[in-house]
Amino acid sequence: MEITGTINHGVREKHVAVFAFPFASHPSLLLTLARKLASAAPNVVFSFFNTETSNKALFSDQLVYENILPYNVWDGIPKDYVFQGKPVEEINLFLAEAEEEFRRVLKVAEVDIGLKVSCLVVDAFLWFSGDVADEMNIPWVAFWTAGASSLSAHFYTDLIREKTAELKGSVRPEDEIADLIPGLSKVRLGDLPSGVVFGNIESPFSTMLHKMGRALPRATAVPLNSFQDLDPDLTKSLSSKLKNFLNIGPFNLMSKQTQSLKSDDEFSCISWLENKKPRSIAYISFGTTFKPPPHEILELAEALEETKTPFLWSISKDSEKHFPQGFLERISANGTGKVVPWAPQVQVLEHFAIGVFVTHGGWSSVLESIGVGVPMICRPLVGDQQINTWMIESVWEIGVRIEGGTFTKHGTRCALEQVLSGDGLSERLKEKIETLKNLAHKAAEPNGSSNQNFKTLVDVVTGATL
Structure with a gap:
C-alpha cells in the first residue's frame, strides 16, 4: 500500500473516507472537493480510495496534501487480461469488484490511520456505499460531479420510463419532446442519458445509475458541482426529495488553484x-x-x-x-x-x-x-x-x-x-x-449561495450538525 502523504497538521480528530469513480474527470473533481473539505477541516484526516493508475495521476510529487492520504483499490482487471474492445469494458470490470474492494481497503485504512471512519464522501455513481454507511451508522455524502438535469434524469428514471412507455411505438421516439422530469417543463427523449430510456438499460453501467437514483434519498447530503440559479426549478424539485441537496459550484470559480501544473510555454x-x-x-x-x-x-x-x-x-x-x-x-x-x-x-x-x-x-x-x-x-x-x-x-x-x-x-x-x-x-x-x-x-462569492451550501456540507462531513 503506497501512501504519498503524512499527517502532521494538528490533532487527528476524525477520519473521513472518500470513494472515487476512477474514470474520466470524476476522480479529479472528487479530489477538488476533498481538498476543499480538508482545508476547511484541518483536524480531519481524509483517506482517498481510487485505483492505482488514477491515484498516480492525481497525487504527483508536486501535489501532496497534508491531511489527504491516497489508498489504492484494485481496478478489477485480471492479470494477463486481454481487452476485447467492448464498450465501457474497463468500467464493467471495475464495477464487478468495486464494492468488495472498497470494503476491504476501508478496513486497511482504519487500522493504518488508527481511527474509525466517521463519514463517507463518495462519487454518487458508487451507490453501494450507502449500504456501507448504513452498516457503519455514519453519514453518507453522495457527490454528483455534473448538473441538476442529468441527476434528475437518473433520479426520476422509473417515472420517465412509465411516462414514455406509450411513446415507444412512434416512428422516431427519440425526437419526441415531452414533460418527463419534475422541474424541467420539456426535454427531448433522445437527449436523456443513455440507459434511462434508450440504449442498453440492463448493462452494468445503466444498472449502477438506476440503483444510484433509487438510493439517493437515503443520503445525508447530495452536493453537486453547480449553482442554484442555473436550474432553480430542478433544484427546488430535487431539494424536496433529497436531504441537504447542495449546489456547491462551479468548482472552476470556487477553487482558486490553477487548473494544471502544466505550462503554456511549450504550445504558446x-x-x-x-x-x-x-x-x-x-x-x-x-x-x-x-x-x-x-x-x-x-x-x-x-x-x-x-x-x-x-x-x-x-x-x-x-x-x-x-x-x-x-x-x-x-x-x-x-x-x-x-x-x-x-x-x-x-x-x-x-x-x-x-x-x-x-x-x-x-x-x-x-x-x-x-x-x-x-x-x-x-x-x-x-x-x-x-x-x-x-x-x-x-x-x-x-x-x-x-x-x-x-x-x-x-x-x-x-x-x-x-x-x-x-x-x-x-x-x-x-x-x-x-x-x-x-x-x-x-454564487461563488464569500456570502454567495454556493459558499453557504459548502459550509453546510462541512458541518455534515465533520459531524457538527449531527
Whole structure:
C-alpha cells in the first residue's frame, strides 16, 4: 500500500473516507472537493480510495496534501487480461469488484490511520456505499460531479420510463419532446442519458445509475458541482426529495488553484491569441476521454478552412491524420488556425479573442464556458452531454447544437455563422450567457449561495450538525 502523504497538521480528530469513480474527470473533481473539505477541516484526516493508475495521476510529487492520504483499490482487471474492445469494458470490470474492494481497503485504512471512519464522501455513481454507511451508522455524502438535469434524469428514471412507455411505438421516439422530469417543463427523449430510456438499460453501467437514483434519498447530503440559479426549478424539485441537496459550484470559480501544473510555454496558446480580434476565435476541444469519429474531424476542419474562421484546436496528435491533406501547413502559413495537443482551457476561454467554444458539452467544460461568458457549439458524444446540450440550446439559450448532432461541412458552417455573425441570435446568446456568468460569480462569492451550501456540507462531513 503506497501512501504519498503524512499527517502532521494538528490533532487527528476524525477520519473521513472518500470513494472515487476512477474514470474520466470524476476522480479529479472528487479530489477538488476533498481538498476543499480538508482545508476547511484541518483536524480531519481524509483517506482517498481510487485505483492505482488514477491515484498516480492525481497525487504527483508536486501535489501532496497534508491531511489527504491516497489508498489504492484494485481496478478489477485480471492479470494477463486481454481487452476485447467492448464498450465501457474497463468500467464493467471495475464495477464487478468495486464494492468488495472498497470494503476491504476501508478496513486497511482504519487500522493504518488508527481511527474509525466517521463519514463517507463518495462519487454518487458508487451507490453501494450507502449500504456501507448504513452498516457503519455514519453519514453518507453522495457527490454528483455534473448538473441538476442529468441527476434528475437518473433520479426520476422509473417515472420517465412509465411516462414514455406509450411513446415507444412512434416512428422516431427519440425526437419526441415531452414533460418527463419534475422541474424541467420539456426535454427531448433522445437527449436523456443513455440507459434511462434508450440504449442498453440492463448493462452494468445503466444498472449502477438506476440503483444510484433509487438510493439517493437515503443520503445525508447530495452536493453537486453547480449553482442554484442555473436550474432553480430542478433544484427546488430535487431539494424536496433529497436531504441537504447542495449546489456547491462551479468548482472552476470556487477553487482558486490553477487548473494544471502544466505550462503554456511549450504550445504558446495565449501568446498566439494576443494579436487576434476580440471575440473572433473559435476554441475547439472535446476533452481527453472521447473524440468525434475521423470523418467528422475531417468535415469540421474543412468547414473551418472554407469559412476562413480563425481557430485554436486542442486535439491529440494521433487525430491529426484525419485532417485534410496539407491542412496544418496551410493554416500555419496564413495564420488562421493553431492546432495543439493541449491547451490551458480556462485561460484560453477567458481570453478576449475567444468568441465561441466548440465542445462535447461535458459538464466541466460547460461550467467553464458559463464562467467566462463564451457561447457554445455542442457536439455531444456520451453520458450527460446530450442533456447538457439540450439545456444549453433549449433552456438556457446560451449556445447551439450542431445540426443533426454530428459535424458536417454545412452544419458546422451554419453553427459558426449563427454564433459568430453578430446578428440577433448571436447577440441573444451572448446576453443570456453573460447573465448566467454573473449569477455563477455571485454564487461563488464569500456570502454567495454556493459558499453557504459548502459550509453546510462541512458541518455534515465533520459531524457538527449531527
